[in-house]
Amino acid sequence: MRRFISATIITCLFSLAVTAQSLPIRFSDGKPQIAYRLFSTWADNYQTDARRGKTAAETILFTTGAVALAGSALTWFGGDDISRNMSGSPMDPSLKPNLTLGLGIGGGALLISGMIVAAAPIKDYRAIYADVFEEQDSEVQEAMAASVLRYQADRGKERRVTSFLMAFAVPLIAGAIQAGVNVGRGQDWSKDLLSTVGTNSWWMAGSVVSIFQKTPEERLYQRYLSTRDALYGSAK
Amino acid sequence: MGDALRRLFLSIGIGLGLVSGQSDPSLIASLFHEAGALMVSIRVENAFSQGARDLVEAGTRVALRFSAQVESDSKGTLRVEETRALMYNLRTGRYDLALGGGRTAALVDPQAARALASESPALRLCDISEAREGARVVVRAEIGIIDSRGAWHDAPVLWNYFGPRAVLTHDRAGDGGR
Numbered sequence: 001m002r003r004f005i006s007a008t009i010i011t012c013l014f015s016l017a018v019t020a021q022s023l024p025i026r027f028s029d030g031k032p033q034i035a036y037r038l039f040s041t042w043a044d045n046y047q048t049d050a051r052r053g054k055t056a057a058e059t060i061l062f063t064t065g066a067v068a069l070a071g072s073a074l075t076w077f078g079g080d081d082i083s084r085n086m087s088g089s090p091m092d093p094s095l096k097p098n099l100t101l102g103l104g105i106g107g108g109a110l111l112i113s114g115m116i117v118a119a120a121p122i123k124d125y126r127a128i129y130a131d132v133f134e135e136q137d138s139e140v141q142e143a144m145a146a147s148v149l150r151y152q153a154d155r156g157k158e159r160r161v162t163s164f165l166m167a168f169a170v171p172l173i174a175g176a177i178q179a180g181v182n183v184g185r186g187q188d189w190s191k192d193l194l195s196t197v198g199t200n201s202w203w204m205a206g207s208v209v210s211i212f213q214k215t216p217e218e219r220l221y222q223r224y225l226s227t228r229d230a231l232y233g234s235a236k
Numbered sequence: 237m238g239d240a241l242r243r244l245f246l247s248i249g250i251g252l253g254l255v256s257g258q259s260d261p262s263l264i265a266s267l268f269h270e271a272g273a274l275m276v277s278i279r280v281e282n283a284f285s286q287g288a289r290d291l292v293e294a295g296t297r298v299a300l301r302f303s304a305q306v307e308s309d310s311k312g313t314l315r316v317e318e319t320r321a322l323m324y325n326l327r328t329g330r331y332d333l334a335l336g337g338g339r340t341a342a343l344v345d346p347q348a349a350r351a352l353a354s355e356s357p358a359l360r361l362c363d364i365s366e367a368r369e370g371a372r373v374v375v376r377a378e379i380g381i382i383d384s385r386g387a388w389h390d391a392p393v394l395w396n397y398f399g400p401r402a403v404l405t406h407d408r409a410g411d412g413g414r
Binding site: 129131132135137139140143144146147148149150151154158161162165166169228 | 241245246248249254285286287288290291294296381383384387389390391392393394396
Protein backbone atom coordinates (compact mmCIF):
# COMPACT_ATOMS: atom_id res chain seq x y z
CA MET A 1 0.00 0.00 0.00
CA ARG A 2 2.79 2.39 1.00
CA ARG A 3 4.62 1.57 -2.22
CA PHE A 4 1.48 2.34 -4.21
CA ILE A 5 1.05 5.71 -2.46
CA SER A 6 4.73 6.53 -3.01
CA ALA A 7 4.49 5.63 -6.70
CA THR A 8 1.35 7.77 -7.08
CA ILE A 9 2.98 10.76 -5.40
CA ILE A 10 6.14 10.45 -7.50
CA THR A 11 4.02 10.23 -10.66
CA CYS A 12 2.08 13.31 -9.60
CA LEU A 13 5.29 15.20 -8.88
CA PHE A 14 6.67 14.18 -12.27
CA SER A 15 3.54 15.26 -14.11
CA LEU A 16 3.66 18.57 -12.23
CA ALA A 17 7.23 19.05 -13.38
CA VAL A 18 6.32 18.25 -16.97
CA THR A 19 3.28 20.52 -17.02
CA ALA A 20 4.82 23.38 -15.05
CA GLN A 21 7.87 23.51 -17.35
CA SER A 22 9.42 26.36 -15.42
CA LEU A 23 10.76 24.31 -12.52
CA PRO A 24 12.06 20.80 -13.17
CA ILE A 25 12.14 18.45 -10.20
CA ARG A 26 15.60 18.04 -8.79
CA PHE A 27 16.70 15.01 -6.90
CA SER A 28 18.74 14.88 -3.74
CA ASP A 29 20.49 11.59 -3.24
CA GLY A 30 18.03 9.92 -5.61
CA LYS A 31 15.04 11.39 -3.79
CA PRO A 32 12.73 13.97 -5.38
CA GLN A 33 12.71 17.38 -3.72
CA ILE A 34 9.43 17.87 -1.89
CA ALA A 35 10.05 20.83 0.41
CA TYR A 36 11.80 22.90 -2.25
CA ARG A 37 9.01 22.35 -4.73
CA LEU A 38 6.34 23.42 -2.20
CA PHE A 39 8.48 26.33 -0.99
CA SER A 40 9.18 27.77 -4.44
CA THR A 41 5.52 27.46 -5.44
CA TRP A 42 4.53 29.17 -2.18
CA ALA A 43 6.99 32.03 -2.78
CA ASP A 44 5.69 32.57 -6.32
CA ASN A 45 2.03 32.31 -5.30
CA TYR A 46 2.59 34.73 -2.44
CA GLN A 47 4.06 37.23 -4.89
CA THR A 48 1.17 36.88 -7.34
CA ASP A 49 -1.51 37.03 -4.63
CA ALA A 50 0.12 40.00 -2.92
CA ARG A 51 0.32 41.91 -6.21
CA ARG A 52 -3.31 41.08 -6.98
CA GLY A 53 -4.42 42.05 -3.47
CA LYS A 54 -2.49 45.30 -3.63
CA THR A 55 -4.06 46.26 -6.97
CA ALA A 56 -7.54 45.44 -5.62
CA ALA A 57 -6.96 47.46 -2.45
CA GLU A 58 -5.60 50.42 -4.43
CA THR A 59 -8.59 50.33 -6.81
CA ILE A 60 -11.12 50.19 -3.95
CA LEU A 61 -9.44 52.92 -1.90
CA PHE A 62 -8.84 55.32 -4.81
CA THR A 63 -12.32 54.79 -6.29
CA THR A 64 -14.25 55.19 -3.04
CA GLY A 65 -11.99 58.09 -2.06
CA ALA A 66 -12.64 59.88 -5.36
CA VAL A 67 -16.39 59.20 -5.15
CA ALA A 68 -16.50 60.58 -1.58
CA LEU A 69 -14.59 63.71 -2.63
CA ALA A 70 -16.86 64.17 -5.64
CA GLY A 71 -19.85 63.76 -3.31
CA SER A 72 -18.39 66.38 -1.02
CA ALA A 73 -17.98 68.86 -3.89
CA LEU A 74 -21.45 68.04 -5.19
CA THR A 75 -23.00 68.61 -1.75
CA TRP A 76 -21.32 71.98 -1.39
CA PHE A 77 -21.96 73.34 -4.87
CA GLY A 78 -25.16 71.56 -5.92
CA GLY A 79 -26.69 70.29 -2.66
CA ASP A 80 -29.37 73.02 -2.58
CA ASP A 81 -30.42 72.41 -6.21
CA ILE A 82 -30.65 68.65 -5.69
CA SER A 83 -32.64 69.12 -2.48
CA ARG A 84 -34.99 71.61 -4.22
CA ASN A 85 -35.62 69.14 -7.06
CA MET A 86 -36.35 66.32 -4.64
CA SER A 87 -38.20 68.00 -1.76
CA GLY A 88 -38.93 71.49 -3.00
CA SER A 89 -36.77 73.21 -0.37
CA PRO A 90 -33.02 73.92 -0.07
CA MET A 91 -30.76 71.76 2.05
CA ASP A 92 -30.75 71.99 5.84
CA PRO A 93 -28.16 74.76 6.49
CA SER A 94 -26.55 72.78 9.35
CA LEU A 95 -26.44 69.53 7.35
CA LYS A 96 -24.73 71.00 4.28
CA PRO A 97 -21.33 71.93 5.80
CA ASN A 98 -21.26 68.84 8.00
CA LEU A 99 -21.96 66.47 5.13
CA THR A 100 -19.46 68.26 2.90
CA LEU A 101 -16.81 68.11 5.60
CA GLY A 102 -17.54 64.46 6.45
CA LEU A 103 -17.36 63.33 2.86
CA GLY A 104 -14.28 65.46 2.24
CA ILE A 105 -12.37 64.10 5.24
CA GLY A 106 -13.48 60.53 4.51
CA GLY A 107 -12.51 60.82 0.84
CA GLY A 108 -9.16 62.37 1.70
CA ALA A 109 -8.42 59.63 4.24
CA LEU A 110 -9.27 56.95 1.70
CA LEU A 111 -7.03 58.57 -0.92
CA ILE A 112 -4.15 58.83 1.55
CA SER A 113 -4.67 55.18 2.56
CA GLY A 114 -4.56 54.26 -1.15
CA MET A 115 -1.28 56.15 -1.54
CA ILE A 116 0.19 54.37 1.50
CA VAL A 117 -0.85 51.00 0.09
CA ALA A 118 0.60 51.93 -3.32
CA ALA A 119 3.90 52.99 -1.76
CA ALA A 120 4.26 49.90 0.46
CA PRO A 121 6.58 47.35 -1.15
CA ILE A 122 5.48 43.75 -1.61
CA LYS A 123 7.61 41.22 0.27
CA ASP A 124 9.85 39.57 -2.28
CA TYR A 125 10.49 36.08 -0.94
CA ARG A 126 12.64 35.23 -3.96
CA ALA A 127 15.04 37.97 -2.83
CA ILE A 128 14.73 37.25 0.90
CA TYR A 129 15.48 33.56 0.41
CA ALA A 130 17.90 34.06 -2.50
CA ASP A 131 20.47 31.70 -0.92
CA VAL A 132 17.91 28.89 -0.80
CA PHE A 133 16.97 29.39 -4.45
CA GLU A 134 20.60 29.60 -5.52
CA GLU A 135 21.92 26.65 -3.49
CA GLN A 136 23.60 24.22 -5.88
CA ASP A 137 23.49 21.09 -3.74
CA SER A 138 19.96 19.72 -4.09
CA GLU A 139 20.16 17.82 -0.77
CA VAL A 140 21.12 20.99 1.13
CA GLN A 141 18.58 23.04 -0.82
CA GLU A 142 15.84 20.60 0.19
CA ALA A 143 16.87 20.86 3.85
CA MET A 144 16.92 24.66 3.71
CA ALA A 145 13.51 24.78 2.04
CA ALA A 146 12.10 22.46 4.73
CA SER A 147 13.37 24.79 7.43
CA VAL A 148 11.75 27.79 5.70
CA LEU A 149 8.43 25.95 5.51
CA ARG A 150 8.69 25.16 9.21
CA TYR A 151 9.59 28.76 10.07
CA GLN A 152 6.70 30.19 8.06
CA ALA A 153 4.30 27.64 9.59
CA ASP A 154 5.41 28.66 13.08
CA ARG A 155 4.95 32.34 12.25
CA GLY A 156 1.50 31.54 10.84
CA LYS A 157 0.52 29.80 14.06
CA GLU A 158 1.86 32.73 16.07
CA ARG A 159 -0.24 35.17 14.03
CA ARG A 160 -3.33 33.01 14.52
CA VAL A 161 -2.90 32.71 18.28
CA THR A 162 -1.94 36.36 18.72
CA SER A 163 -4.96 37.65 16.80
CA PHE A 164 -7.20 35.26 18.77
CA LEU A 165 -5.92 36.61 22.07
CA MET A 166 -6.15 40.21 20.90
CA ALA A 167 -9.74 39.72 19.73
CA PHE A 168 -10.55 38.02 23.01
CA ALA A 169 -9.13 40.95 24.94
CA VAL A 170 -11.10 43.66 23.06
CA PRO A 171 -14.49 43.10 24.79
CA LEU A 172 -12.79 42.67 28.15
CA ILE A 173 -10.86 45.93 27.76
CA ALA A 174 -14.00 47.70 26.51
CA GLY A 175 -15.87 46.38 29.55
CA ALA A 176 -13.13 47.54 31.90
CA ILE A 177 -13.19 51.02 30.33
CA GLN A 178 -16.99 51.15 30.65
CA ALA A 179 -16.80 50.11 34.31
CA GLY A 180 -14.08 52.74 34.93
CA VAL A 181 -16.19 55.47 33.29
CA ASN A 182 -19.21 54.43 35.37
CA VAL A 183 -17.22 54.61 38.59
CA GLY A 184 -15.74 57.98 37.52
CA ARG A 185 -19.24 59.35 37.00
CA GLY A 186 -20.37 58.04 40.36
CA GLN A 187 -22.76 55.54 38.77
CA ASP A 188 -23.18 51.83 39.36
CA TRP A 189 -20.00 50.22 37.94
CA SER A 190 -21.98 47.57 36.04
CA LYS A 191 -24.25 50.03 34.19
CA ASP A 192 -24.33 49.25 30.43
CA LEU A 193 -21.48 46.82 31.01
CA LEU A 194 -23.17 43.83 29.41
CA SER A 195 -24.19 45.75 26.29
CA THR A 196 -20.64 47.12 25.87
CA VAL A 197 -19.13 43.66 26.22
CA GLY A 198 -21.85 42.23 23.99
CA THR A 199 -21.29 44.76 21.20
CA ASN A 200 -17.57 44.06 21.18
CA SER A 201 -17.93 40.31 21.47
CA TRP A 202 -18.32 40.08 17.69
CA TRP A 203 -14.55 40.30 17.69
CA MET A 204 -14.47 37.33 19.99
CA ALA A 205 -16.77 35.28 17.75
CA GLY A 206 -14.58 35.96 14.73
CA SER A 207 -11.44 35.01 16.61
CA VAL A 208 -12.90 31.69 17.77
CA VAL A 209 -13.33 30.76 14.11
CA SER A 210 -9.81 31.88 13.22
CA ILE A 211 -8.13 29.92 16.04
CA PHE A 212 -9.36 26.66 14.54
CA GLN A 213 -8.51 27.62 10.96
CA LYS A 214 -4.90 26.86 10.11
CA THR A 215 -3.00 29.37 8.01
CA PRO A 216 -1.95 28.44 4.46
CA GLU A 217 1.68 28.19 5.68
CA GLU A 218 0.73 25.70 8.39
CA ARG A 219 -1.23 23.62 5.89
CA LEU A 220 1.71 23.75 3.49
CA TYR A 221 4.12 22.40 6.12
CA GLN A 222 1.63 19.70 7.04
CA ARG A 223 1.45 18.78 3.36
CA TYR A 224 5.23 18.56 3.21
CA LEU A 225 5.38 16.30 6.27
CA SER A 226 2.66 13.97 5.04
CA THR A 227 4.20 13.71 1.55
CA ARG A 228 7.66 13.10 3.01
CA ASP A 229 6.37 10.47 5.41
CA ALA A 230 4.39 8.78 2.65
CA LEU A 231 7.51 8.57 0.51
CA TYR A 232 10.18 7.71 3.05
CA GLY A 233 8.30 6.78 6.20
CA SER A 234 8.23 8.80 9.40
CA ALA A 235 11.62 10.38 10.13
CA LYS A 236 11.64 9.42 13.80
CA MET B 237 2.31 50.34 18.96
CA GLY B 238 0.93 47.50 16.85
CA ASP B 239 4.18 45.59 17.17
CA ALA B 240 4.25 46.10 20.95
CA LEU B 241 0.69 44.77 21.24
CA ARG B 242 1.57 41.81 19.03
CA ARG B 243 4.55 41.02 21.27
CA LEU B 244 2.43 41.37 24.39
CA PHE B 245 -0.22 38.94 23.15
CA LEU B 246 2.41 36.61 21.74
CA SER B 247 4.05 36.36 25.15
CA ILE B 248 0.62 35.65 26.66
CA GLY B 249 0.20 32.90 24.06
CA ILE B 250 3.61 31.48 24.95
CA GLY B 251 2.75 31.70 28.65
CA LEU B 252 -0.50 29.82 28.07
CA GLY B 253 1.39 27.20 26.08
CA LEU B 254 -0.67 27.87 22.94
CA VAL B 255 2.39 28.67 20.86
CA SER B 256 6.09 27.98 21.25
CA GLY B 257 8.17 31.12 21.16
CA GLN B 258 11.23 31.16 18.99
CA SER B 259 14.10 33.41 19.94
CA ASP B 260 16.99 34.64 17.88
CA PRO B 261 20.30 32.93 18.60
CA SER B 262 22.56 34.82 20.95
CA LEU B 263 26.29 34.39 21.37
CA ILE B 264 27.95 34.21 24.75
CA ALA B 265 31.75 34.30 24.71
CA SER B 266 34.44 34.79 27.31
CA LEU B 267 38.22 34.99 27.33
CA PHE B 268 40.34 33.23 29.90
CA HIS B 269 43.93 32.20 30.55
CA GLU B 270 45.02 28.60 30.78
CA ALA B 271 48.61 27.35 30.98
CA GLY B 272 49.98 30.57 29.52
CA ALA B 273 47.55 30.59 26.63
CA LEU B 274 44.73 32.92 25.74
CA MET B 275 41.60 30.85 25.46
CA VAL B 276 38.08 31.66 24.40
CA SER B 277 34.88 29.83 25.17
CA ILE B 278 31.90 30.31 22.87
CA ARG B 279 28.30 29.28 23.32
CA VAL B 280 25.23 30.01 21.23
CA GLU B 281 21.87 30.06 22.95
CA ASN B 282 18.82 29.12 20.88
CA ALA B 283 21.13 27.72 18.21
CA PHE B 284 18.67 25.07 17.13
CA SER B 285 15.43 26.57 15.92
CA GLN B 286 12.43 24.32 15.33
CA GLY B 287 13.38 24.10 11.67
CA ALA B 288 16.94 23.08 12.54
CA ARG B 289 15.68 20.50 15.06
CA ASP B 290 13.38 19.03 12.45
CA LEU B 291 16.32 18.70 10.06
CA VAL B 292 18.48 17.00 12.69
CA GLU B 293 15.67 14.57 13.52
CA ALA B 294 15.26 13.79 9.82
CA GLY B 295 18.93 12.83 9.55
CA THR B 296 20.41 16.05 8.17
CA ARG B 297 23.78 17.06 9.58
CA VAL B 298 23.33 20.56 11.01
CA ALA B 299 26.59 22.22 12.00
CA LEU B 300 27.76 25.21 13.97
CA ARG B 301 31.05 26.90 13.23
CA PHE B 302 32.62 28.97 15.99
CA SER B 303 35.47 31.31 15.17
CA ALA B 304 37.55 33.87 17.00
CA GLN B 305 40.25 36.20 15.79
CA VAL B 306 42.69 38.45 17.59
CA GLU B 307 45.43 40.87 16.60
CA SER B 308 48.81 39.61 17.81
CA ASP B 309 52.00 41.63 18.24
CA SER B 310 54.19 39.40 16.12
CA LYS B 311 51.98 37.21 13.93
CA GLY B 312 49.32 39.60 12.61
CA THR B 313 45.73 38.41 12.79
CA LEU B 314 45.32 35.03 14.42
CA ARG B 315 42.17 33.09 13.71
CA VAL B 316 40.90 29.84 15.19
CA GLU B 317 37.72 27.99 14.45
CA GLU B 318 35.90 24.86 15.40
CA THR B 319 32.95 23.13 13.82
CA ARG B 320 30.44 20.92 15.59
CA ALA B 321 27.89 18.94 13.64
CA LEU B 322 24.81 17.17 14.91
CA MET B 323 22.48 14.65 13.30
CA TYR B 324 20.06 12.00 14.45
CA ASN B 325 21.22 8.56 13.41
CA LEU B 326 18.11 6.69 12.29
CA ARG B 327 19.97 3.36 12.43
CA THR B 328 21.34 3.60 15.97
CA GLY B 329 18.62 5.84 17.43
CA ARG B 330 21.25 8.17 18.87
CA TYR B 331 22.43 11.67 18.13
CA ASP B 332 25.79 11.65 16.39
CA LEU B 333 27.81 14.67 17.40
CA ALA B 334 31.01 15.51 15.57
CA LEU B 335 33.25 17.59 17.84
CA GLY B 336 36.39 19.38 16.72
CA GLY B 337 39.60 17.46 16.12
CA GLY B 338 37.95 14.32 14.81
CA ARG B 339 36.29 13.52 18.13
CA THR B 340 32.76 12.14 18.04
CA ALA B 341 30.06 11.38 20.56
CA ALA B 342 26.80 9.47 20.39
CA LEU B 343 24.10 10.77 22.70
CA VAL B 344 20.62 9.60 23.56
CA ASP B 345 19.22 12.82 25.01
CA PRO B 346 18.36 15.38 22.33
CA GLN B 347 18.70 18.34 24.72
CA ALA B 348 22.17 17.30 25.83
CA ALA B 349 23.18 16.72 22.21
CA ARG B 350 21.97 20.16 21.18
CA ALA B 351 23.67 21.78 24.18
CA LEU B 352 27.00 20.14 23.34
CA ALA B 353 26.65 21.06 19.68
CA SER B 354 25.98 24.68 20.65
CA GLU B 355 29.23 25.33 22.49
CA SER B 356 32.93 25.33 22.04
CA PRO B 357 34.22 25.53 25.60
CA ALA B 358 37.95 26.07 25.11
CA LEU B 359 39.48 27.31 21.91
CA ARG B 360 43.15 28.19 22.15
CA LEU B 361 43.80 31.53 20.46
CA CYS B 362 47.52 32.10 21.12
CA ASP B 363 50.07 32.58 23.92
CA ILE B 364 49.06 35.36 26.31
CA SER B 365 52.23 37.29 25.49
CA GLU B 366 51.50 37.18 21.76
CA ALA B 367 48.16 38.95 21.95
CA ARG B 368 48.41 42.72 21.98
CA GLU B 369 47.28 44.39 25.23
CA GLY B 370 43.74 45.70 24.75
CA ALA B 371 43.38 43.82 21.46
CA ARG B 372 39.88 43.18 20.20
CA VAL B 373 38.86 39.54 19.98
CA VAL B 374 36.08 39.13 17.43
CA VAL B 375 33.98 36.05 18.01
CA ARG B 376 31.47 34.72 15.51
CA ALA B 377 29.14 31.79 15.12
CA GLU B 378 27.65 30.52 11.88
CA ILE B 379 25.22 27.76 11.07
CA GLY B 380 25.47 25.42 8.13
CA ILE B 381 24.56 22.05 6.71
CA ILE B 382 27.10 19.32 6.05
CA ASP B 383 26.29 17.44 2.86
CA SER B 384 26.79 13.73 2.21
CA ARG B 385 30.35 14.39 0.99
CA GLY B 386 31.19 16.18 4.22
CA ALA B 387 31.28 19.67 2.72
CA TRP B 388 30.04 22.69 4.65
CA HIS B 389 27.20 24.81 3.21
CA ASP B 390 26.28 28.13 4.80
CA ALA B 391 22.65 27.99 5.94
CA PRO B 392 21.90 31.34 7.61
CA VAL B 393 18.25 30.71 6.80
CA LEU B 394 18.20 28.35 9.82
CA TRP B 395 18.80 31.41 12.00
CA ASN B 396 16.49 33.55 9.93
CA TYR B 397 19.62 35.39 8.70
CA PHE B 398 20.67 36.47 12.17
CA GLY B 399 24.43 36.08 12.58
CA PRO B 400 25.45 36.44 16.23
CA ARG B 401 28.77 38.15 16.89
CA ALA B 402 30.63 39.41 19.96
CA VAL B 403 33.66 41.64 20.43
CA LEU B 404 35.83 41.06 23.52
CA THR B 405 38.86 42.95 24.74
CA HIS B 406 42.04 41.15 25.77
CA ASP B 407 43.51 42.09 29.10
CA ARG B 408 46.95 40.53 29.81
CA ALA B 409 46.49 40.82 33.54
CA GLY B 410 43.65 38.34 33.45
CA ASP B 411 40.74 38.32 31.07
CA GLY B 412 37.43 38.90 32.70
CA GLY B 413 35.48 37.69 29.70
CA ARG B 414 33.99 40.96 28.57
